Amino acid sequence: MAREIISATFTVPLSKRLRWTSPTLGRTSTVLAELVLVLVLCFYKLNPNDQWQWEDIGYRTGYIATAQLPLIVLLAGKRNIIAFFTGTSYERLNWLHRWVARILFLNVTIHMGFWFVGWARYDYIKVKLTTDPITQRGFAAWCLLLWIVLSSLAPARRWNYEFFVIQHIITFVGFFAAVYLHLPTEVKVWVWLSLGFFLLDRLLRALVILLINVSLWNRRARASKVVGSWGAFESLNGGTTKITVENPPFHWKAGQHVFLSCHGLAPLQAHPFTIASIPADKKLIFLVKSKSGSTKQFLRHAENMQGPPSTSEDVRRRHKRTVILEGPYGRIRPLQQFDSVFLIAGSSGATFTVPLMRDVVSNWMEQAPGRGGASSTSAFKYMGVVTRYIRFLWVIKSRSQYPWFASQLETVKADVQGMKDAGYDVEVEMSIYITCDESLGGNDQIAERRTSVDPVCSLLEQVESTQSPRLEIEKGAIDLVSVSSVASNSDNQDGLVNSCGPNGTCCCMQTIDDEGRAIESGRQCHCQCSTDEIQTVKAQTVPTRRSDSKEEDLSEVNTDKKEIDLPVDHSAIPILSGRPLPRKLICEMLEQALGESAVVVCGPQGLIDDVRWSVVVLSDERAVHKGTGAQGIYLHAESFDY
Numbered sequence: 001m002a003r004e005i006i007s008a009t010f011t012v013p014l015s016k017r018l019r020w021t022s023p024t025l026g027r028t029s030t031v032l033a034e035l036v037l038v039l040v041l042c043f044y045k046l047n048p049n050d051q052w053q054w055e056d057i058g059y060r061t062g063y064i065a066t067a068q069l070p071l072i073v074l075l076a077g078k079r080n081i082i083a084f085f086t087g088t089s090y091e092r093l094n095w096l097h098r099w100v101a102r103i104l105f106l107n108v109t110i111h112m113g114f115w116f117v118g119w120a121r122y123d124y125i126k127v128k129l130t131t132d133p134i135t136q137r138g139f140a141a142w143c144l145l146l147w148i149v150l151s152s153l154a155p156a157r158r159w160n161y162e163f164f165v166i167q168h169i170i171t172f173v174g175f176f177a178a179v180y181l182h183l184p185t186e187v188k189v190w191v192w193l194s195l196g197f198f199l200l201d202r203l204l205r206a207l208v209i210l211l212i213n214v215s216l217w218n219r220r221a222r223a224s225k226v227v228g229s230w231g232a233f234e235s236l237n238g239g240t241t242k243i244t245v246e247n248p249p250f251h252w253k254a255g256q257h258v259f260l261s262c263h264g265l266a267p268l269q270a271h272p273f274t275i276a277s278i279p280a281d282k283k284l285i286f287l288v289k290s291k292s293g294s295t296k297q298f299l300r301h302a303e304n305m306q307g308p309p310s311t312s313e314d315v316r317r318r319h320k321r322t323v324i325l326e327g328p329y330g331r332i333r334p335l336q337q338f339d340s341v342f343l344i345a346g347s348s349g350a351t352f353t354v355p356l357m358r359d360v361v362s363n364w365m366e367q368a369p370g371r372g373g374a375s376s377t378s379a380f381k382y383m384g385v386v387t388r389y390i391r392f393l394w395v396i397k398s399r400s401q402y403p404w405f406a407s408q409l410e411t412v413k414a415d416v417q418g419m420k421d422a423g424y425d426v427e428v429e430m431s432i433y434i435t436c437d438e439s440l441g442g443n444d445q446i447a448e449r450r451t452s453v454d455p456v457c458s459l460l461e462q463v464e465s466t467q468s469p470r471l472e473i474e475k476g477a478i479d480l481v482s483v484s485s486v487a488s489n490s491d492n493q494d495g496l497v498n499s500c501g502p503n504g505t506c507c508c509m510q511t512i513d514d515e516g517r518a519i520e521s522g523r524q525c526h527c528q529c530s531t532d533e534i535q536t537v538k539a540q541t542v543p544t545r546r547s548d549s550k551e552e553d554l555s556e557v558n559t560d561k562k563e564i565d566l567p568v569d570h571s572a573i574p575i576l577s578g579r580p581l582p583r584k585l586i587c588e589m590l591e592q593a594l595g596e597s598a599v600v601v602c603g604p605q606g607l608i609d610d611v612r613w614s615v616v617v618l619s620d621e622r623a624v625h626k627g628t629g630a631q632g633i634y635l636h637a638e639s640f641d642y
Contacts, residue, residue, distance in 0.1 A: 061111035077201035141178035231323035235302035237400035245284040254359035258327030266294030339595030346603020583614035602638040
């Protein structure tokens with residue numbers, strides 16, 4: 001029941017096409033509890049309507065505001081003490097850091113307001129602001145805090161993150177200096193305590209950076225270089241840079257991320273990137289989408305190094321640059337604890353979900369007793385692995401993104417098939433959706449789904465089947481299949497909503513509510529984007545790995561910017577054009593689950609909101625908390641920013 005409550009959201013229609021999705025009830029209740037606590041402490045046994053108590057309220061609110069400074073600093077740290085004791089990671093507390101700062105601003109505004117109201121009776125505000133140093137410093141601190149709150153809003157952070165970080169640090173120092181000069185001596189200890197927490201975080205981060213990147217103290221780093229590690233930059237399709245670090249200088253777990261900086265390309269910048277490999281690969285791999293700033297410099301460098309090399313050693317040397325790593329950061333509950341796991345990724349969110357899937361499969365392979373011919377998986381449960389079913393879903397915008405993980409997905413399918421042939425009761429089911437809709441299911445589409453989807457997932461909407469081209473496999477190329485049962489609100493007589501993507505490619509934007517029927521029907525999208533001919537989207541791939549290989553190598557990804565036909569054996573991974581219906585697919589997984597299930601999603605906010613709402617509704621429909629015997633559902637949502 002607690003999971004349903006803390007994950008629940010609601011949607012408010014602002015206009016015909018614009019809708020607002022609220023934060024989760026868990027976050028909302030936490031912020032409201034903090035707000036109520038602060039207001040109670042500010043006004044307890046004081047009467048705001050009594051003008052003779054305004055001065056007391058002014059002092060009280062000032063002291064309460066000062067006492068919140070250490071909490072704000074603690075929540076902002078990377079080596080977060082609160083995160084350590086609560087079993088989470090800093091990025092999952094960053095939203096709380098911002099909201100505590102906003103409550104602090106309200107607190108400080110009340111503090112200043114009551115003093116100003118008292119002075120206004122005697123027309124004394126201007127005199128205090130022009131002659132009293134304490135008032136001047138307090139007003140300066142309020143102005144700096146106002147700027148900090150406004151510049152920390154999401155649009156400002158996304159506009160230019162590097163500028164946000166620099167000005168945030170500068171205004172933070174100015175704010176604390178003004179507060180220190182404004183406070184009386186007896187309460188300045190709160191500022192010193194905040195400064196101590198800040199310096200402790202910086203000291204711990206500096207020590208970790210030195211231990212990781214300086215070979216004098218790190219035996220693992222000695223194989224690379226004296227300071228830092230060698231990072232190989234490679235340009236991939238879709239405006240993506242692949243960064244490979246051999247001989248990783250630290251241990252990590254699937255789903256974690258690090259702060260990576262390359263001062264030779266982007267001086268004095270460090271950005272968080274998810275590790276797209278697992279420890280079994282014995283290398284760190286990052287797939288970085290080019291946007292602006294350092295990521296754009298990474299891609300430009302990789303593209304400039306694409307000239308014809310003389311030898312393989314030459315190409316490795318040319319692409320390498322010194323990189324500094326900090327981390328790893330991030331925590332997720334071990335997925336091996338769950339009977340069934342649903343992994344949903346949008347676009348580059350696969351850098352989070354693919355390693356999680358590969359990690360579970362790797363544990364299957366390592367802990368399977370007598371892999372040569374065992375006939376049961378009961379031993380898994382005694383080795384900490386109870387997972388028997390994984391459902392992997394990847395939604396991508398264009399075909400150029402598929403080669404990023406093509407070889408890894410193929411390897412997983414081959415390994416799992418080998419275990420099934422050996423008698424193990426394990427299963428990995430995959431599907432890939434390609435769509436030109438950048439929002440990947442925005443709030444307006446989510447609201448439409450909530451009102452149109454039948455609450456019982458086993459009841460499928462019946463629609464008339466129409467004649468359509470069959471899925472053709474010719475010369476190793478697989479055309480994308482499209483939807484076969486769709487909502488009836490399309491003006492297209494075939495029941496499909498089509499759109500034109502980059503370079504005249506045809507993409508389906510309709511929601512696929514029956515994946516199995518869509519695959520069987522083999523219907524394709526029909527568009528007339530750049531010519532009168534039907535545009536089809538062909539997938540890309542990489543060379544298949546050898547059947548005797550035990551490890552997949554991300555470096556095998558083919559980075560040529562041309563279309564490559566897909567081998568026939570990739571038909572085991574369905575590739576569809578359109579949007580998935582997460583609720584239906586999650587429900588299908590829950591119906592076959594024998595124990596507790598986990599749903600992990602990483603992608604754009606629209607996709608996360610859709611999945612979160614689906615999990616809440618399904619948990620309520622299955623009456624998990626009402627004694628029906630239905631197993632619980634664990635949800636982990638990882639967004640692109642924080």
